[in-house]
Amino acid sequence: MLTISDQEFKQLTDYIKANYGINLKSEKKTLLIGRLRNVLREKQFAGFADYFNYLITDKTGEAGITLIDKITTNHTFFMREADHFNFFRDRVLPYLAGAARDKDLRIWSAGCSSGEEPYTLAMIIDEFFGLDKRWWDTKVLATDISSKVLEMASKGIYNNEGLAAMPAYWKLNYFEKYDSERSVLTKKIRDEVIFRKFNLMDENFPFKRKFHTIFCRNVMIYFDNETKIKLVKKFYEVTEPGGYLFIGHSESLNRNETDYKYIMPAVYRKEKQ
Template sequence: MITITEKEFVKFAAYIEANYGIHLKKEKQSLINGRLQGVLIENGFKSFSEYYDFITSHNGGEAMTTFINKITTNHTFFMREAEHFTFLKENVLPVLAAHCRDKDLRIWSAACSSGEEPYTLAMIIDEFFGREKVWWDTKILATDISDKALTIARNGEYANDKVAALPALWRTNYFKKLDRESSIVVEKIKNEVIFRNFNLMEKVFPFKKKFHVIFCRNVMIYFDGPTKEQLVQKFYDMTEYGGYLFIGHSESLNKDTTQYKYVMPAVYRKE
């Protein structure tokens, strides 16, 4: 077994934070050791330093993709923090539907992981607009840095016990059972979500239009204070006036520095 030294961990932690915003505390050393162990052995690296030199000299490509997939945590599920979805349907969508110009509703699921969040948003929107949906452009942008998570998301196949958390009508209308173990999202909903690989640490967000709603939940808990505030400011700049930012319930924005206005726990608005 190859063991990561404290000095090597510091190098990896600094690289990860600089490039992906994830702040790894000292107690995560054993986690990194375990997650990368197989990669080192499989590729014949004799130490973590050797692997570090390899990935940092190959900026991009398959080696970096593998590294990102190993270090990121992609834990999510349907209807996570369900009150957000209720608030969106009952309070946000009615206002946006009445005021969006050109029937162009723009929603971004940042750090979408394996797709449960954006698909839930697509189902809510489809149900809300009903027959009027045909007149609207409501495609959802869903981004993540993990290609592994995005592959699962694009496929849209989930274990039946995960889908069971959804309303019965949604399970009937928006999923097709594959077998006793799994179901797949129907094409009608799949086509409403655009999945892209994107790093939230990019200095400039390259989107042409601002968003009415941004979901970035349970991600900033991994960032340090300055990184988090810089990201929130970029979100603010990409939010339409009257638009909303949804974050995780274990997260909060600094009221003294953010321009967003507090609405309810983990929900903020640009006024």
């Protein structure tokens, strides 16, 4: 039976937190063993000491990619926390339509998982601008740390049952039949989302221009408070004055620890300067 000592668990979880921001507490020990069991078996490691040595000495990057794919939970669906999307459509886009310079709209879906969130934003934007959209640059940047989910998301293929909460208009106009159980987003919408691998724990965010809106929902629940404060500060620095930050409903920001202004549950704004 595969086991992990307290020392090995601390060594591995310290590495995960330092590199990916994910804070795995002691009660997650069984989960970690379960997620990595097959990796140790396939590599024929005697135990977690051998695995950790492999992890820190691997020069190909493969070990880290596999680790993050195994330990992250990528659960999302279309129209998740729908009031956020309604607010984005009814309040944010009308504001940005008048405020964005050069008709350049910059939206970032950080921690995009399997793509439902950025594609939803792309459909809302398409519907909002209509024929005028051709004059705008409205591409959505979608990033995640997991190569596995990014590959899945870029294909834009989803089970039909997952589209149940979606407006009928969207299903008719933005999806095509893929097979008997799945539908695929039209090329028009797929082309509106740019998927990139990105680690939110990187010291510097390499963006040349600031974002009008950042969605980072149900990501910071994995971080401790110190990591969250640092990340939100970096988000603030890359947000345009007047821009918005959306987080998950199970998350919150301490108003004494951020310069963002609270707007409504899980929605914050960088005040105009």
